[in-house]
Each structure stands twice: as structure tokens, then as C-alpha cells.
Amino acid sequence: MVTHRLNASLLIDRPLDEVFAFFSRPENLGRITPRSMGFELRSTDTEMRDRLEIEYRVRPLLGIATGWRSLITEYDPPNGFRDTQLKGPYRSWDHRHSFVAEGDATRVIDEVEYRLPLGPMGELAHGLVVRPQLEEVFRHRARTIRSIFSEAQPNERPLTVAVAGGSGFVGGGIAAELDARGHRVIVLSRQGDAARGPLPDRVEVRAADAMREEGLTEALAGADALVIALAFRNSPMEAPRRGQTFMEVDAAGTERLVAAAQQAGVKRLVYLSGAGAAPDAERHWFRAKWRAEEAIRGSGLAWTIIRPTWIFGPRDVSLNRFIGFARQLQFVPMTNFGGQRLAPVFIDDIARLAADSLVDPAADEQVFEIGGPETLSMRQIIASALRVAGIRRLIAPGPSLLLKLAAVPLTVLPSPPLTPDAIDFINQPATVDLAPLMERMPRRLTPLEEGLETYLGPTSAHGTLVFDPDPIGSHS
Numbered sequence: 001m002v003t004h005r006l007n008a009s010l011l012i013d014r015p016l017d018e019v020f021a022f023f024s025r026p027e028n029l030g031r032i033t034p035r036s037m038g039f040e041l042r043s044t045d046t047e048m049r050d051r052l053e054i055e056y057r058v059r060p061l062l063g064i065a066t067g068w069r070s071l072i073t074e075y076d077p078p079n080g081f082r083d084t085q086l087k088g089p090y091r092s093w094d095h096r097h098s099f100v101a102e103g104d105a106t107r108v109i110d111e112v113e114y115r116l117p118l119g120p121m122g123e124l125a126h127g128l129v130v131r132p133q134l135e136e137v138f139r140h141r142a143r144t145i146r147s148i149f150s151e152a153q154p155n156e157r158p159l160t161v162a163v164a165g166g167s168g169f170v171g172g173g174i175a176a177e178l179d180a181r182g183h184r185v186i187v188l189s190r191q192g193d194a195a196r197g198p199l200p201d202r203v204e205v206r207a208a209d210a211m212r213e214e215g216l217t218e219a220l221a222g223a224d225a226l227v228i229a230l231a232f233r234n235s236p237m238e239a240p241r242r243g244q245t246f247m248e249v250d251a252a253g254t255e256r257l258v259a260a261a262q263q264a265g266v267k268r269l270v271y272l273s274g275a276g277a278a279p280d281a282e283r284h285w286f287r288a289k290w291r292a293e294e295a296i297r298g299s300g301l302a303w304t305i306i307r308p309t310w311i312f313g314p315r316d317v318s319l320n321r322f323i324g325f326a327r328q329l330q331f332v333p334m335t336n337f338g339g340q341r342l343a344p345v346f347i348d349d350i351a352r353l354a355a356d357s358l359v360d361p362a363a364d365e366q367v368f369e370i371g372g373p374e375t376l377s378m379r380q381i382i383a384s385a386l387r388v389a390g391i392r393r394l395i396a397p398g399p400s401l402l403l404k405l406a407a408v409p410l411t412v413l414p415s416p417p418l419t420p421d422a423i424d425f426i427n428q429p430a431t432v433d434l435a436p437l438m439e440r441m442p443r444r445l446t447p448l449e450e451g452l453e454t455y456l457g458p459t460s461a462h463g464t465l466v467f468d469p470d471p472i473g474s475h476s
Helices: 016-023 119-148 169-180 246-264 284-297 319-328 347-357 378-389 400-412 420-427 435-440 448-456
Strands: 002-012 053-061 064-076 080-087 092-102 105-115 160-164 184-189 204-207 225-228 268-272 302-308 331-334 366-370 394-397
Touching: 002 119, 016 092, 016 105, 105 119, 119 319, 160 169, 169 184, 169 225, 169 268, 169 347, 225 246, 246 268, 246 284, 268 284, 268 347, 284 302, 302 347, 319 331, 319 378, 331 378, 347 366, 347 448, 366 435, 378 394, 378 448, 400 420
Parallel strands: 160 184, 160 225, 184 204, 225 268, 268 302, 302 366, 331 394
Antiparallel strands: 002 105, 053 064, 064 080, 080 092, 092 105
């Protein structure tokens, strides 16, 4: 039986006691776990101590839930603790967490030993799925922890800004940028504080559901401005039976939020739309965006509408899908021949424009299209991402019609990896006219590979995250 090992090290610019206090709270495990894992803490007793049992549930594959129960076998504050799996997907799991002061900073060291069930089948799954997934979990942890422990700049004229959808990829990026600039940020989420994720503790999270009118006005109390960046779970894979659609969330959700903002005395709106929004657009997601834009324009409040192209970044669910395929397969499936032209835009550029639009009069009553500085084919974009990530894989195109037929049965899964409409969404071109933006609010836009390097490159965690060079371990 093979024992696998994974070692990681991360330097955090915070004192030992503060860092240990964060890691020793089981409630925080969900914050640093990728959302795609569907982490749910099931225990009610979470006071950290020796022999504590912690139960949680994860969804590591296709949204299918599996239970996990851990036992704290060692607890030595503030130097470390150790947990072992009592019940879960592994044959065995032993995780030692160590914390070492390095001046005013703290070195966090993870040493994991694990074994898989199912003999040779388990070892095959290890190379294809398990190991890549574990490495991505630790990469995600490093990025998230960096955000949680980030510092805000002084701001002599801070605004109080509510961000609807601030727990998602785009909204979360905007909330983080606003917080870093010293604004007071309120994130609206139907999950309440459970949606905090990578946001620092100083960011306020209020429970609010854009799918319902009730409570929205109260959630916006005290806000000077509202940024709307709604997205439904597993977007762009719609789930009509659960109301997770572009029309119900993007369109109707924005209309509810605008009405609540008017009642709450909000003075300014920024809406994240999409390049291609139009009343007669061929695709329903663009018609939904247009409907939302109409609510913004008719609000009577100061407003700015931002229409981005394909947004990429560490938490995106588009380009990262292809990277995920590459880490689990010996090829990267593409949903057509990859010829569609795109101008991918980095999440940080979107966040900066949204933050600037709140304070710059040049953004008043403007609709800005924004994309990256390069127009590339889908195949070129995927190839660039693989190159930056250090992954060599064949990019294999597939006929869209056949892929749509193959995706039909996947729609019954809790979190389908693909749907027929999502294939159309992925295959659409996305280019924009940057001239109006550059004329009124000139700025530098991030080239694709420069943005990719910040989270896929070997130094994306500032050189502090290191995996064991010999992941196979030993036989026993």
C-alpha cells in the first residue's frame, strides 16, 4: 500500500498568536477551502482541544456529497495541532499543522500523509484526480489566506459601499479592491457570514437574498453606493428548477436591488453587465443583462454600467475549468475548434474600474465596455494558461453538437460540469471597443500572461508555497 506525502509552507505577515487563532477555529476551514468543494461544517461543538471530533461534508466530484470526520490527536497552542481521519474518502489521512514565528511573521507548515482505498484503482485516481485536486486546494489556501490577512490603505474620504454578489468571483474581487482602498465595504449574500470566504474580517457581511424583496432595503441601510455583480451558483450552468437562471438572478434580482436602493437612500449604482447586452440579443443571458441595465438607467440615481468580456482570475469558473481538465486528463477538451476571438480581461482590472467609477465624475451615466489589451483565439488563450501553469497537454477540439448531446444527461447532477447552453456560452466570441473607456478613464489593462502569472505561475504565492518534490512517498 502506497503512502503519499504532501508538504506545504506559507509565510504570513502576522504574529504567531493571531495566525494560530485563525487556523485553530474549525469554522474557518470553510473559508479557505475552494467553493467548488462544497464544504459544510456539520459539528456544533467546535471548541478546539485535544480529542475533539469534527464532522463536515464536502463535494469533491460532480457535486456529490461525502462525509468526513476528523479527530484532533494533538493540540499544542500556539505551536500546532494534528488531525487524523476517522471516517472519509481516504483509507487514512494524517495532517500535522505547525506554526513557527519568524520575526513579526509566522511560518505555517502543513505535512500530510495519506493513503487511498481501492488498491490499483485508487492509485490511478490519485495521479489523475486526487493529487491535482489536493495541490489546487493548497494553492487556493495560500491565495485566500493572503487576502484574509491583507491590510487596507488609509482613506480620508471613505464611502460605505454595498456589494451585491460580493461573495462571488467578480463581486468578491470588487469588494476586495474597495476594502484595500480604505472604503467601508458591506457584502450582501443570502448565506450571511458563511459567505465571507477570502474577505478580511473587517468587511461586513449582511444576509440578503436578491431573489426576494424582503430584507433588501434594510440590508442597504447606511450605504452610499451599491455595486451589483450578481451570479448564480455554478454559472453559466443554469438550474431553472431552483431559480438559478440569468433571467431570475441577473435581471429580476437587479430590479429588486434597484428598488431597495431607492428606498434605502443609496446615491450611486455600479452594475456589472456583459459585452453583448442588448434588447434583441440572440442569447437570453444578454437579454437578461439588458433588462438589468434598463433598471439601472431608470433608477433616478447616479449610475455606471460596466460591460466586460470574458473575465479571468484565480476564482473564475471558465478558464480554470480548462486548467482543471488539464490537471486530471492527458488532454484538454475544447467545446469547438477554438477559433472564436476573445479579449480576456483580468479580474483586477474590472475591480479597479468599478472602484474608480464610484469616485470619478468621468464615469457618471456612462456605459463602458472593457476587455483585455489583446485579442486572441480561444485556443491561444488555453495554450497560454497551460504554458504559465507548466502543464503540457494536447488541446483536443470537439464538435459542439456532439458535446451538447453528451452534456444533456449531466443536467440532472447537483452541480453539472457542463450543460448544452453553457457550451454556447463558452463558444461565443467576446471583443469590445475600448476607445470610449480610454477617452474618459484612461488606464493600463493587464496582458493575459501577466495576469495568469499572478495565480498560475511558480511564484504566484510569493515563493512561500512549496509542494513536496517527491509526492509518491513510500510503500509500506
